[in-house]
Amino acid sequence: MKTNNRKHGRGCAYRNNCALPEGCVFLNNVKENTSVELEELCSNGRLRRKLQEMGLTKGVRFTVINNTHDGPVVINVRGSKLALGLGMSEKIMVKKFA
Amino acid sequence: MNKINAVLVGNPNSGKTTLFNRLTGSKHHVGNWPGVTVDKKEGTIVYNNNEINLVDLPGIYSIFPFSIEEKISREYILENEVDVIINIVNASNLERNLYLTLQLLELGKPVILALNMMDSVEKKGIEINLKKLEEELSIKAIPIIAVKDVGKKELLDSITEISNDKTDFKINYGEHIEELISKYMIKYQDYDERWIAIKTIENDEVIKDIIKHDFDEDYTNQITSKKYDYIDGLLEKVIEYKKSNYIGMTDYIDKVTTHKYFGIPLFLMIMAFVFFLTFNFGGIFVEKLDFLFNDVVASFVDNTLVKMEVFPWLRSLIVDGIIGGVGGVLVFVPTIAILFIFITILEDSGYMARAAFIMDKWMRKIGLNGKSFIPMIMGFGCNVPAIMSTKALEDENDRLVAILINPFMSCGARLPVYAFLSAIFFKGYEAVVTFSLYLLGVLIAILMAFIFKKTLFKSEESPFIMELPDYNIPNVKSVSIHVWEKVKGYIINAGTVIFVASVLLWFALNYNFAGPSEFVNSFGAMIGKSIAPIFAPLGFGDWRAALTLLSGAIAKEIVVANMHILFGNTMNLIFTPLSAYSFMVFVLLYVPCVATIGTIKRETNSWKWMFFSIFYQMIVAWTVSMLIYQIGLLIF
Ligand SMILES: Nc1nc2c(ncn2[C@@H]2O[C@H](COP(=O)(O)OP(=O)(O)O)[C@@H](O)[C@H]2O)c(=O)[nH]1
Ligand SMILES: [Mg+2]
Numbered sequence: 160m161k162t163n164n165r166k167h168g169r170g171c172a173y174r175n176n177c178a179l180p181e182g183c184v185f186l187n188n189v190k191e192n193t194s195v196e197l198e199e200l201c202s203n204g205r206l207r208r209k210l211q212e213m214g215l216t217k218g219v220r221f222t223v224i225n226n227t228h229d230g231p232v233v234i235n236v237r238g239s240k241l242a243l244g245l246g247m248s249e250k251i252m253v254k255k256f257a
Numbered sequence: 258m259n260k261i262n263a264v265l266v267g268n269p270n271s272g273k274t275t276l277f278n279r280l281t282g283s284k285h286h287v288g289n290w291p292g293v294t295v296d297k298k299e300g301t302i303v304y305n306n307n308e309i310n311l312v313d314l315p316g317i318y319s320i321f322p323f324s325i326e327e328k329i330s331r332e333y334i335l336e337n338e339v340d341v342i343i344n345i346v347n348a349s350n351l352e353r354n355l356y357l358t359l360q361l362l363e364l365g366k367p368v369i370l371a372l373n374m375m376d377s378v379e380k381k382g383i384e385i386n387l388k389k390l391e392e393e394l395s396i397k398a399i400p401i402i403a404v405k406d407v408g409k410k411e412l413l414d415s416i417t418e419i420s421n422d423k424t425d426f427k428i429n430y431g432e433h434i435e436e437l438i439s440k441y442m443i444k445y446q447d448y449d450e451r452w453i454a455i456k457t458i459e460n461d462e463v464i465k466d467i468i469k470h471d472f473d474e475d476y477t478n479q480i481t482s483k484k485y486d487y488i489d490g491l492l493e494k495v496i497e498y499k500k501s502n503y504i505g506m507t508d509y510i511d512k513v514t515t516h517k518y519f520g521i522p523l524f525l526m527i528m529a530f531v532f533f534l535t536f537n538f539g540g541i542f543v544e545k546l547d548f549l550f551n552d553v554v555a556s557f558v559d560n561t562l563v564k565m566e567v568f569p570w571l572r573s574l575i576v577d578g579i580i581g582g583v584g585g586v587l588v589f590v591p592t593i594a595i596l597f598i599f600i601t602i603l604e605d606s607g608y609m610a611r612a613a614f615i616m617d618k619w620m621r622k623i624g625l626n627g628k629s630f631i632p633m634i635m636g637f638g639c640n641v642p643a644i645m646s647t648k649a650l651e652d653e654n655d656r657l658v659a660i661l662i663n664p665f666m667s668c669g670a671r672l673p674v675y676a677f678l679s680a681i682f683f684k685g686y687e688a689v690v691t692f693s694l695y696l697l698g699v700l701i702a703i704l705m706a707f708i709f710k711k712t713l714f715k716s717e718e719s720p721f722i723m724e725l726p727d728y729n730i731p732n733v734k735s736v737s738i739h740v741w742e743k744v745k746g747y748i749i750n751a752g753t754v755i756f757v758a759s760v761l762l763w764f765a766l767n768y769n770f771a772g773p774s775e776f777v778n779s780f781g782a783m784i785g786k787s788i789a790p791i792f793a794p795l796g797f798g799d800w801r802a803a804l805t806l807l808s809g810a811i812a813k814e815i816v817v818a819n820m821h822i823l824f825g826n827t828m829n830l831i832f833t834p835l836s837a838y839s840f841m842v843f844v845l846l847y848v849p850c851v852a853t854i855g856t857i858k859r860e861t862n863s864w865k866w867m868f869f870s871i872f873y874q875m876i877v878a879w880t881v882s883m884l885i886y887q888i889g890l891l892i893f
Binding site for chain 2: 208216233
């Protein structure tokens with residue numbers, strides 16, 4: 160068991176937990192053509208870092224352009240299309256905005 | 258002459274390979290998914306009394322190494338004497354591309370920004386204020402269109418004019434982090450001090466060996482965010498969008514290719530189409546070439562040699578051994594070329610990344626992810642580059658599984674065997690029979706992946722993050738360069754390895770310790786007879802079949818060459834349709850060729866896995882062929 164919780168990124172308390180913050184959902188549950196704002200990445204060090212470096216930094220706004228394959232999604236973030244597997248999308252917590 | 262070491266660095270699909278080929282005139286592959294440029298490519302350009310040594314590195318999104326390719330690139334940049342980094346970016350998507358640029362600038366090495374794809378920039382109605390961009394980043398920015406050779410001269414000029422002065426470019430990370438940076442600036446080799454400090458705070462794995470700290474991950478988050486914030490601010494100043502709401506072709510095509518219901522059927526249709534075209538179209542050439550080699554050339558040479566009164570044994574060696582063997586392989590050149598053209602187009606157009614996306618869900622069921630699907634498709638062409646391309650996979654275990662199952666993907670060199678045998682035993686159904694073998698290969702690969710992931714390589718689900726590049730109409734020049742490279746390899750192989758193998762086989766079949774002998778008493782027969790019993794339960798316990806398989810381990814197309822020499826037109830006497838099918842299954846599944854074995858050794862860096870792969874494939878091949886033959890006997 161790792162005791163160093165900090166390494167798992169913040170917000171991970173929300174994983175498998177229905178008490179999501181007001182207005183928040185995980186990316187795999189977002190409908191197509193919805194614009195969202197990144198709230199929190201619930202993954203550990205390396206993955207978290209990879210996602211951030213690909214442009215998924217806190218607060219960034221992006222659009223979900225494909226979510227019909229039971230998990231993997233395609234998003235349009237910072238001008239590029241990214242495909243994210245289920246393992247990724249279910250760890251990305253976002254907030255919808257009008 | 259003035260020597261300059263330059264290196265091409267950029268995101269995948271930014272056009273590095275295209276630019277590299279156009280600058281050096283060297284020929285090598287251009288692809289469209291992260292992982293095609295896997296090995297270091299080097300070339301030399303002589304320009305205005307300068308000798309520029311140019312290196313093409315694998316595409317990277319960041320200096321932080323996630324996959325092996327990123328490690329290769331990072332190590333190269335950090336550890337070599339690099340005079341100038343040419344950072345090539347997709348100018349129509351600066352926001353994400355400039356992230357790497359900022360990281361490169363922080364390295365403190367001279368950087369030139371090559372703004373590629375200026376044609377797309379124009380099409381998308383984007384206007385870039387170059388002067389302002391150069392000013393803000395304090396580097397030179399050269400607009401280019403790599404595919405059209407635009408901006409080549411300007412780029413070369415700026416490479417030769419680059420000075421070694423350090424840029425004073427700096428991003429302000431905010432009070433707290435800046436304080437930390439100044440605290441951790443240390444002299445280490447000739448690295449930039451500020452860069453060392455930033456990497457230290459980011460708990461960078463490589464630097465950590467030297468300076469151990471464990472900073473809060475939050476600092477890394479802030480540093481990354483600040484870079485993107487900087488880019489946002491910068492782009493506001495230098496970019497203007499003339500066409501708002503521009504919707505490119507890519508979005509429309511994606512609606513179909515990644516569609517919930519149409520995506521996978523479309524993919525299967527494309528593969529079936531590729532397959533049948535390759536087979537039917539290639540078949541036309543095969544017949545013509547076969548006639549050319551076996552009738553026209555062979556009889557001409559034979560007659561000439563008779564007239565020249567050459568020894569009969571030499572005549573037999575040349576006509577039966579060399580022309581029969583090498584010619585038997587060469588007739589399949591068009592088929593293989595057609596297959597490679599299609600696979601290259603799939604890669605180069607950007608479709609392969611979509612295929613990976615729609616297959617993610619299914620690949621996950623066998624414990625891999627969508628990215629591992631691409632090497633499998635490439636394996637239909639040739640297992641060697643396919644296995645090399647697994648470098649793009651981030652997870653070590655996934656990568657090993659992807660390598661081990663790849664040889665089951667039926668490569669182009671096995672196609673001649675199916676074509677040859679099914680033309681004899683399954684006339685009229687060649688395409689169906691061959692398709693069934695490809696399918697069997699895929700099924701076995703999937704089954705083995707599933708078993709491996711459940712037993713040897715248990716690991717958590719690995720991440721699947723992949724950029725879907727804009728579609729592009731494959732460039733004729735790039736595709737032909739690549740296809741020619743592959744076909745050339747096949748032809749050279751026919752002229753060398755297969756030539757030698759054919760000659761050796763001929764001698765083995767015509768001699769024994771006592772000198773010239775009959776076929777049945779030759780060396781070859783002795784060897785074949787000693788291993789033939791192993792294959793009896795599979796339906797081909799004949800010594801000739803055994804000998805063929807043994808030599809086929811060098812390269813699978815040798816099987817065809819040898820069958821020409823060994824059987825002539827007597828195939829029907831030794832094989833039944835059932836045993837011929839079982840034989841083809843064995844050829845599909847048993848040891849990959851020596852080239853593939855070598856690649857497995859190199860890529861796994863382990864003798865253990867290399868021998869494991871040879872051994873387990875023999876077992877799989879024997880078992881499956883045996884089952885097919887024995888069950889077939891019960892039914893038919
Ligand atoms: N429209 C356009 N396409 C380009 C340009 N340069 C390269 N490409 C295409 O972009 C794709 C990726 O190029 P490649 O050289 O393989 O990129 P790499 O992954 O960085 O090596 C290829 O299909 C090229 O034909 C350009 O200037 N304009
Ligand atoms: Mg490349």
